[in-house]
Amino acid sequence: MKVKDTIDYSQFEFLSYFTRAELFDLENFLFLRTYKKNQLLFMEGDPRERIYFLKEGFVKLEKVSSDGTMLYVDYVRAYNMFPYGGFFKDNFYHFSASALTNIVVYYIPTRILEEKAMYNTKQIFAIIHHLSKILEYHENRLQTLTTSNVRDRVEQSLACLIKDFGYKNNGRWIIDLPMTLTELSKLTGASRETVSHIYNDLKKSGILILEDRRFIIYDRDYFAV
Structure with a gap:
């Protein structure tokens, strides 16, 4: 449905680079939608x-091979845009997006947003900067997945x-991302049973605990990289 409420565009970095006049024009093409947990966006x-702007909740981006192997996974938190990949050139999505929790999103037709962004230097730099961060994240993850030690x-x-996704609270670190051992097994390319065994070992050692789908880290130095 069309957005009727006032939006604080400054909360969305990508939109904050538009002028007031440009934002006023974009509002004619801005829509609001809710999705239930596990619903597919695309x-x-x-x-x-469509280009999406997540207002509430978490979204999971993933690409799976025909045999079920996870080829790509990423997570989006509130006040972020997605997808960044394919800007100005792709006609199709290269991965799927699903609601990791109940979510609220805004969306703008891709053609409209790209036409506005291509003449805005700050927008172009924002896209390049974010794509660089995504590349760095997946380079690090690739190094992680190539080790044979589960x-x-x-x-x-x-x-x-x-x-x-971590933040410090009362001397401990909380990973602010809904997570289960099954999800962690997909992320690491390991079996659910193996991940469960490793988790129980870390839990007994007082290093972490999984509570209400959030990992709570008691020994941050153990995971120093």
Whole structure:
């Protein structure tokens, strides 16, 4: 549905670079939608018709091979835009997006947003900067997944999650991302049973605990990278 409420565009870095006049014009093409947990926003191969701005919740981006192997995974938190990849050139999505939690999103037709952004230098630099961060994240993750030691993969993946989604609270670190052992097993390319064994070992050692789908880290130095 069309957005009727006032939006604080400064909360969305990408939109904050537009002028007031440009934002006023974009409001004619700005829509609001809610999705329930596990609902698909789009699938790999769908026409790249919308660019999304996440207002509430978490979104999971993933690409899976025909045999079920996870080829790509990323997570989006509130006040971020997605997808960045394919700007100005792609006609189809290269991965799928699903609601990791109940979510609220704004979306703008891709063609409209790209036409506005291509003449804005700050927008171009913002896209390049974010794509560089995505590349760095996946370079680090690739290094993690190429190690043959499963425990190292799990621990290094947790270290990356702490870096990207962690915050300190009362002397402990909380990974602010809904997570289960099944999700962690997909992220690390390990079996659910193996991840469960490693988790129980770390839990018994007082290093971390999984509570209400959030990892709580008691020994941050253990995951120092």
